[in-house]
Every structure is written in structure tokens, then in C-alpha cells.
Amino acid sequence: MKLTAEQLEHFHKEGYIFIPEAFTAEEIEVLREAAKDVFEPEREEIWREKSGVPRTAFACHTYNKACEILGKHPRLVEPVAQAFEEPVYMHQFKINAKAAFAGDVWQWHQDFVTWHNDDGMPEPRAMNIAVFLDDVLPINGPLMLVPRSHESGAIDAGHDTETTAYPLWTLDNDTVARLVEQGGIVAPTGKAGGLLMFHGNLVHGSAGNITPYPRKIVYLTLSAVSNAITKPTRAEYIAHTDFTPIEALPDDALVQYARSRSQEPAAATA
Template identity: 35%
Template sequence: MTLSDYGRIDRYRTRTVVGTPPIERADPTVWGEIDAPALAEFDDSGYAVIDGLLDPYEVGDIAGEIQRLTSDPDLLLDERVIIERASHRVRSIFDVHLISPLIADLVRQNRIAGMARQILGSEVYLHQSRVNDMPGFTGTGFFWHSDFETWHAEDGMPAPRAVSLSIALTDNYPFNGSLMVMPGSHRTFIPCQGETPADHYRVSLREQEIGIPSHEALADLAGKHGITQFTGRAGSALLFDSNLMHGSAGNITPFPRSNLFLVFNSVENTLLAPYAAPHPRPEYLASRDFTPLV
């Protein structure tokens, strides 16, 4: 353990000048009691696949809402909308639960937030919400990373007591950029090398270079745990631990991929000052409204 500049014990030191060895996770994966059969393997694998979380009508309603948002010329000027460099297409829209009343209602439903409460063993709030859109032919992927590494370094999240829910709004095929994960990798924290530049988020949301693991660390994790892929029909979902190593390839197929992405954090794990960044990221990336979802 090391003492950070803020006088706190930093159990997950990262963004160092020189490389740091992997850290075995000291925190639990499951903090509460699981009663949903679909979540039974979450502790071991670090994720769970939920088939048919949304029915086709709900998928249609939400997909239509996302289409409305991406077609709004005023919203395209909003900093919460991320445009891909090469294609000039919308890559992500953040804070969608604050922009859309339809999505705001969805995230509060017990079948959605209730899964996070079971895993995290407490009330939860939304750390982040976004839509990730990967258009056909031009959609770019996300390199391998642990979300917790970024949330710890740049947002000040103390422990990996958070989960992400990715809901498919289009069919996720093995060939259109669907998410790849390393089962069991959530038990090992991989520190990253390189100090965080000021306003790093302006670059990292389009193409991340700081906060990604070394090739050697990734090869070691993949050798130990293997790689699997989340695929499923629209309406299916992937719930995964904040420290699970994951990434996606680009999409050169004609079939677009769109997912609603919700991050639930425990109200007992609220954000402090960043552990390895000059300033906190904006609220739309890391909410500091810790009001529990009801």
C-alpha cells in the first residue's frame, strides 16, 4: 500500500512513471446476496449474460429515442456527444438518463437497478450513462482496458464496487464489434504506466492512449483466463464488474451495433478527488450526485 498525494491509502496505484506489477484484488466481487439465477456465476467470471432483459417493443422505443437524439442538430453541439474522428459519426452520447425521460424511467426499474443492488450489497446511484454506437463499415473499437482503472485514476472511485450494464439495442454478432471479455480477470488489477495529462478525457473518449495495459500484461491475462465474447439479440444484456478486462474490435460489416451502457456505483463507494489525475472529469462522465436510485 502507498500513501497518495491526497493523504489516502491507495490500494490500486496506477498511472505511474515506471511500470508497476499487477495487484491481486483485495475487495469482494459480490458484496450482497444474489437471488437471481442469471447472476449465479458473477463472482467467478466477473460478468453475467441476461437474455431478453428488454422485450422487442421496449427495444424499439429506446432505439427510436436514440435515433431522435442523434438526429437533433442542437444536441450534436453538446459536449456530451462524442463524434468519431474519421467518420464524423456519433460514437457516444453521455448522460442519456438526464436527456431522455424514457431512459430515466428504465434505469430506475428494479429489474435493472436491482441487479446492481444484489451485486454491490447497497443502494446504488448512476456513475455514468451513455449510448455507444458503432456504425456499419466505419465503427472503431475500444482497446483492452479496465473501467475501474480509469474511474479510480481520473474520477477518484476508491474501490471496484461498481458494475456496468450493457444492453443491446441491435443484434450483437461475433463479427460487428461486440464486446470481448477475459473471464476471471476482474480479480487482478493491472496498473498502467504514464502520467495522466490535464483534460485527458477530451482525447481518451475518441482514442485512448493513457490508461491502457501493456501488451505483456494483456498476454498474461489472456493466457490465464482466455477470451470470450458477448453476443445476443437486441434486448439481451451483459452485466460486468468494473475491473473486468474488456475491449472490442472495429466494425467493418454492414450491421451497426448500438448499446445502452449504464454504470451503477455503490453509495458506500462515492467519489473522492482523483487518485492519478490533475482534476476530476466532468459530471457527465463521473456523476457526483450520489442520490440513490428509487
């Protein structure tokens, strides 16, 4: 999938683009089933809130077939490669979950600061591209973005290891207030299947979820191949060191996988 000239212009100016319902209901259903399977077992790659509910499942593309397919999907890989004008590799794959009633906050931050400080990423030539697995509503902790904040470059941040179960390089309130005064705040919402792509230096965060409506989003962090990390300090399942360019699969790969599964014979019962 290629972005239009207007979409590319919006991305470079505002720091993000949102494409509603970029994935079909059939595709989302197979990804929802995959997320259910991913979060069910206890694994070191699954990080939990302080309350015990799942927060993030890392690297599930390495052991779940639907996630593996999504990690090579042209609707995700091609727009990022187009923006960087070169092939991309997978820096990180994760599913972020905001559980009903218990999903915690993500503090205001820029992703590149973490990638640079913790992984040795040279330049902000990496970004997140995300797929909504649930309906993202104004009330269930949508991701909030500060438009045009990417133009400020990498901003000094403090390492917060206390607020949530996930250590993060976060911005102070005065900095966020200044950037919001300049660019405002947007919170892309929509049905499951929406696609969000945003610059590695775009300031963003999300509030907790105290509603009965869960909110799961798959994030692919894709980096230009020329921008490979140099000093990783985090586990391989968080910051990958395989810099092989991703070769995109056919656009209908998820649909074909879903239909092949539906044709599998049911398991015999005793």
C-alpha cells in the first residue's frame, strides 16, 4: 500500500496519519484470536500492569502465525519504507492492551528517545505503525498525539521507573504544556481495523481505561535498514538485532490464512 501525496504531506507536517478501517472485519477477527492466544500463557515477553492484567506482549510475531503475517503486511511495511525511501527492518513488535477497568496510563513521551538511549538507535528514522484490534473510543484510553511536536527533535527526558510497570523516558509537564499550546492534542478514534502511523519524535501518551471496553492495539516499530541499532541494552524480544529488510507478503495474506484455518478439520474428541 502506498500513501498518496496528500497523506505524505500531512505526515511530514503534522507528524502522523490515520486511516480508518484500513483492515477488514475478517482480517481483524483473525488478529483478535491471535491476541487472545498470545495473552493467555505466562511468558517472559508479556509484561503486566502492577495490578497483574496484561500490558504489553512483545515479539509475538516470532511465535504466532497471524502476528508473523501482520509483521510483513504491505499495508504496514510499504508506507514506512515509502516515507524513509529505503527498506525497513523490524525493531519491535508488540500488542499493547488497555484492559477494561484496569488499563494503566502511558506517560507523555517520544519513542525515539527510548530507542536512542536504551538501544543505541542513531537517528529518528524509525516509527510506529499501529492497527486497532478493538474499537478505540474517546473514553477507553485512546492514544493522544501532539501534532507537529516532532519538529522539536529529541527532547530531554527523565527515566520514569515508578509510575507504571513499564520504564519509560518521559517529558515534564511544562514541556508538554508548551508543545500542546503550539500544536494542540488529537486522539484518533475509530472502529477496529484503523491504522495509525506516527513519527518517532511525535509526543504522545494515553490515559488509563476505567471503562468496560478493552482497547488493544498492535504496534510495529519499523526502522530504516541504514538506521540499525548499535548499543542494545534491552532483551532481544524488546529490541531486535536482526536487521534483514522485510519482504512484504501479498495484500490478502491475512485473509488467506484466516480461510485456511476455517477449512482445517475440527480436532477429534474422545
